[in-house]
Amino acid sequence: MSFQLEELLRGAGKLDELVQQLLAIEEEARQVQHSLEPFLNDSYESGCNALNAVAGSRTAVGRVRQELVExxxxxxxxxxxxxxxxAKNVIPRIPALAELKLAWPPTRDTTHYVASALFPYWTSQEDAIHGILETPIDPDLxxxxxxxxxxxxxxxxxxxxxxxSLRRLEKLHARNDGEIEVIRFDNNGSASWMVLIPGTQRDSPNTNPFDIQGIGEAMGYDSEEVVSAVGQALREAGAEAGAQVVAVGHSQGGVxxxxxxxxxxxxxxxDLKYVLTAGAPVGxxxxxxxxxxxHLExxxxxxxxxxxxxxADTKDRVTVTLTNEVKAPEGEDPGLGPGHDQENYAAGAELVSGSxxxxxxxxxxxxxxVVGTNGVAKVTRFKLERAPIPVQTSAARPAQPPTIRETKVGAGTR
Known part of the structure; x- marks a missing residue:
């Protein structure tokens, strides 16, 4: 039996709507009862019967309402x-930290387990990252x-x-200079747009917003600076208000x-219609x-x-877990591991398209x-650059305490 768990909540919401309707009917029945009371003097027997009938109906409606609430x-x-x-089925229950295999690279489920065990010490993931980055030790982060x-x-x-799209993203990532691509498609006479955002570019200047520091902004600060920059890039590329957009990102770029x-x-x-991520922590x-x-993982x-x-597993959000065994080529640096390789995810995307x-x-x-079919598209590349680290100016020297002689003069002693 296959269904989305969100359908249960949608069903509960429909029941809640019915409960509100029944409450309104109960109130209307109460008002009818009140309106009938003055007519008891005209015909006591038939008036009592009418009042009892309305009261019985009101009670029956209340009983149904209570059952729907339950x-x-x-x-x-x-x-x-x-x-x-x-959650219990997806995340393996590892008995003790000592039993974890510390081989590199670890699996997705291993890091999932460790991270889920650590984050409860903070109110949220953002609190954890803020606690690390907002220390006076290194404010440059x-x-x-x-x-x-x-x-x-x-x-x-x-x-x-x-x-x-993922293969284009891999070429963009290789440039290692903080660039994104904005692509304009002509979809049946209407313009639509795609934004490609690369993953972490480790060996780059501190002014590259996609360096390691960028992970902190993405996961701890909702990408506040990068999101603003992407909006500006779309505008400069020619996207108008209300334009349909697809966003594609790998790793940090996916966040x-x-x-x-x-x-x-x-x-x-x-009008953001779709987000495609590959190898990104976006839960x-x-x-x-x-x-x-x-989400490809x-x-x-x-x-x-x-x-x-x-x-989350909802009607609008789908996660595909790739399970084929992958290995780094002989003698090649595995980096973050062969599972994180973008070509690996591009191959997975091909399987998804044929599913x-x-x-x-x-x-x-x-x-x-949104993106339409094959054709000529306008590609604009933008370089995103983080403001340089502020120059640390030496603090003003504190004023020297006055000498004894100066103090006496200031106090009026001659």
């Missing part, structure tokens, strides 16, 4: 039990303003598939892309209603489990509906 509560309890059971500069613009023949889906300022200007981000998202990729949160699973068919149809 059914609604039971449905919500079932939803809670299902969610808890799903806090987010700083991000500027946007156009690099180049061209027209290219583009295949707007999920797999090819930035998903943060677009909950940023009310960005969403007030652009702690909840998109605004109506925004579809697809590999069982050998530890990065998606780094937030210790499960992705007949109803959830995936519905999800990929939304993606294709």
């Amino acid at each position: 059914v609604s509560a039971s449905v919500r309890a079932s939803h809670r039990d299902y969610v808890e059971t799903e 806090r987010p700083r303003p991000v500027s946007v500069a156009r690099v180049d613009e061209s027209e290219e023949e583009i295949q707007p598939s999920m797999a090819e 930035h892309a998903m943060n677009l889906s909950q940023d009310k300022v960005f969403l007030s200007e652009f 702690d981000i909840t998109a605004e209603p109506g925004i579809r998202s697809l 590999h069982i050998q990729d530890w990065v998606p489990g780094a937030d210790g949160r499960l992705n 007949q699973d109803p959830s995936l068919l519905a999800s990929t149809a939304v993606f294709a509906g």
Whole structure:
């Protein structure tokens, strides 16, 4: 039996609506009773019968209402039990930290377990990251303003598939200079847009917003500076208010892309229709209603489990876990592990596009509906640059305490 857990909550919501309607009927019956009372003097027997009939109906409606309240509560309890059971099935129960295999790279489920055990010590994931970054020891780790500069613009023949979007993203990531791509598609005479956001670019200047520090902004500060920069890049590329947008991101870039889906300022200007992430820890981000998202995760990729949160499983949000065994080529640096490789995820996206699973068919149809089919598209690259670290000026020297002689003079002693 296959269903979305959110359907239980939707059903409970419908029951709640019926309860409110029945309450209104009960109130109307009470008013009818009150209106009939003056007529008892005209015909006492028939008046009593009428009052009793209305009162009985009101009682019956109240009984049904109470039963619906109890059914609604039971449905919500079932939803809670299902969610808890799903969580227990997905995250392996590791008896003790000492038994963890500390091989590199760890699996997604191992990091998921460890992170989920650590984060409860803070109120939230954001509190944990703020506690690390907002210390006086190194204030340079806090987010700083991000500027946007156009690099180049061209027209290219583009295949707007999920797999090819991830492959373009890999080439963008290799530039290692904080660039994003904004692609304008002509979809049946209407413009639609795609934003490609790369993952962590480790060996880059501190002014690159996608460096390691950028992970903190993405996961702890809702990508506040990067989201603003993406909006500016879309405007400069020619996107108008209300334009349909698809965001694609790998790793850290996936977190930035998903943060677009909950940023009310960005969403007030652009119609974000879809978010595609690959190897990104986004379980702690909840998109605004109506925004579809697809999350590709590999069982050998530890990065998606780094937030210790499960992705919600809803009608609008689907997670695909790739389970094929992958290995780094002989003699090649595995980096964060072969499971995190972008070509690995591009191959997974090809499988998704060919799947007949109803959830995936519905999800990929939304993606294709926004970007359209093959054709010439306008590609604009923008360089995002974080403001440099402020120069630390030496604090003003404290005033020297007055000498004894100066004190006496100031006090009026001669």
